[in-house]
Amino acid sequence: MTKPLDLKHVALSDLHISLLNMRHKPKTTKGRSNEPILDDILPSIRERGIRQPLLVRPEPTKDNKNAYGIIAGRRRYFCLQAIVSEGGEVGGVPVCIMNADDDAQAIEASIIENMARLAPTPMEQHTAFDKLSKKGKTIAEIASVFGITTRMVKQRLALGQLIPVLKQAYTDSEIDNETIFALTMATKKQQKDWFDLFSTDEYTPTGEQLKAWLSGGGCITVEKALFPMEDYKGTILTDLFGEHDQFADIEKFWSAQNAAISVQADEYKKDGWRDVFVGDIGRHFPRYDYAQRTKEQGGNVYVQIGDNGDVHFHEGFMPKEEAKRIDAILHKKPDADSNASNRPEMSGPLLEYMSLHRHSIARAHLLKHPKIALRLTVAHMLTSSGNWKVERDYQRTSKESTDLSLTNSRAEQELATERQAICELLEYRCEHFQLYQRYSSPFNIEDVFGRLINMDDNSVMRIMTFCMCETLKNESGAVEAVAVLTGAKFEEYWVPDDGFFDLLRDKSVLNLMVKDIAGKSTAEYALTDTAKSQKQIILNRIAGQGVENPSPNWRPKWASFPSQSYRGKGSVF
Structure with a gap:
């Protein structure tokens, strides 16, 4: 059983910052003061004193045998010192x-306290986690204590691989997160070479460009490989901050990748495809210049290779001009009389006359056959043929984090699964299973209509429903109406992620969110805190860090159908 903590009042002169305090900074950097920013809490402490005890442990010094080291409460300690320097009086603290005796427990307590109050930087987390690691804590144990993943612990510990000048530059906010994370993949020599370049006025690669610089070419991640990893004879750069590791030797990657593409091309030819065309690296395959043809109809396979190592095999295509020539030969009817005149049977006006009557009769008779009309409607929805123009909503965004969040969401995964099922129903081979193309439909309306005629009503309705889902316009009233009428539950599909919090910057709205999840008193205490600090309070409440009753199911008021506003103005959509 854990021994309860002793509560008492001690003299301010008996206190000092413990070396185990995660925010302890024994030395100044570049002439800066090590004293923390106190503007947000100093007025309150001047007026009311210390309302929450400091967390300390006995740490006698050479001059004071009764001294205590502060594990958590560094800013409150500096506030008391500021009051004394102003001529004020401070009683027992x-x-x-x-x-x-327990250094590891002290370090844990310091991290938990600081995470709950003022979000630590990645470098501060590294320092704290490194101390725990040196005290014998495993990565899994550190992750368990703070409710984070082992991957995050590994990421923070990886910062220890940086040379000192890089650590200092990162601490001084001279280097951004994405760049410093990429530098953890570099050798010590590469780190030094990069910093030497960074210290000049010349162009210095950062972020993704830095990853490419480290490998001497493009940034190619391991999941792009078509070959077994044992066929690659180079070095792998371990990327703890990305989804995938990356190839360090680009030439050796392409040597293995090209060999694998060649093997796959031979397999296609053995399987009966007429030919396989391998495109140049970085060259896009223009589908709109090609017609779809099956293997039996003489279709080819076109290999598209991206600069990032990605390879796509486009099966069943031939140039449109070639397809037209073949179609003309196959559908040409023999002349009844080789000497007959080539003059058309009807003049232009007569052809128009007959066509308009045929059109009217077909439409009138279609009124009596709703099932056929349903199938023809869906065929038009799929092909945008004739008088119909139907486009997919591409959910465009300029934010990479928003695009990533959306792509990985449960809703988009469900849509992707259904998209594949619809392609299989129609017996179409679709690259990435896209039924709608940006410029023109790859499908022929007569062909689609013929396939739908032979389907049962349930299958046709399923395809029609998917078409409506693909073409529903974003930011329209129809979105809200559909969600309300179908009983969609926002919380079942979405949780607040990094992309959401990165875009959340309004401090007044953030404070209302803090009030919503943590209560009025916490919101009032954090009213003057930075947006970053208030976000951390919300994140800690969700994760259950430093609180008895976590709120893992909390969602902002906007995440509902219909949505609610924090400022009492009804829906914000």
Whole structure:
């Protein structure tokens, strides 16, 4: 059983910042003061004093045998010192006294306290986690204590691989997160070479460009490989901050990748495809210049190779001009009389006359056959043929984080699964299973109509429903109406992620969210905190860090159908 903490009041002169405090900074950097920013809490402490005890442990010094080291409460300590320097008086300071022998427990307590109050930087987390690791804590144990993933712990510990000048530059906010994370993949020599370049006025690669610089070419991740990894004879750069590791030797990657493409091309030819055309690296395959043809109809396979190592095999295509020539030969009817005149049977006006009457009769008779009309409607929805123009909503966004969040969402995964099922129903081979193309439909309306005629009503309705889902316009009232009428539950499909919090910057709205999840008193205490600090309070409440009752199911008021507003103005959509 854990021994309860001792509560008492001690003199301010008996306190100092413990070396185990995660925010302890014994030295100044570039002439800056190590004292923390106190503007948000100093007025309150001047007026009311310390309301929450500092967390300390016995740490005698050479000059003071009764001294205590502060594990958590560094800013409150500096506030008391500021009051004394102003000529104010400070009585006994309330403290909770920990066991003096357990360094690991002290470090844990410091991290938990600081995470709950003021979000630590990645470098501060590295320092704290490194201390725990050196005290014998495993990566899994560190992750368990703070409710984070082992991957995040590994990421923070990886910052220890950086040379000192890079650590200092990152601490001084001279290097951004994406760049410093990429530098953890570099050798010590590469780190030094990069910093030497960074210290000049010349162009210095950062972010994704830096990853390419480290490998001497493009940034190619391991999941792009078509070959077994044992066929690659180069080095792999371990990327703890990305989804995939990357190839360090681009030439050796392409040597293995090209060999694998050649093997796959031979397999296609053995399987009966007329020919396989391998495109140049980085060249796009223009589908709109090609017609779809099956293997039996003489279709070819076209290989598209991206600069990033991605390879797509486009099966069943031939140039449109070639397809037209073949179609003309196959559908040409023999002349009844080789000497007959080539003059058309009807003049232009007569052809128009007959065509208009045929059109009217067909439409009138279609009124009596709703099932056929349903299938023809769906065929038009799929092909945008004739008087119909139907486009997919491409959900465009300029934010990479938004695109990533959307792509990985449960809703988009369900749509992708259904898209594949619809292609299979129609017996179409679709690259990435896209039924709608940006410029023109790859499908022929007569062909689609013929396929739908032979389907049962349920299958046709399923395809029609999917077409409507694909073409529903974003930011329209219809979106809200559909969600309400179908009983869609926002919380079943979405949780607040990094992309959401990165875009959330309004401090007044953030404070209302803090009030919503943590209560009025916490919101009032955090009213003047930075947006970053208030976000961390919300994240800690969701994760259950430093609180007895976590709120993992919390969602902002906007995440509902119909939505609610934080400022009492009805729906914001």
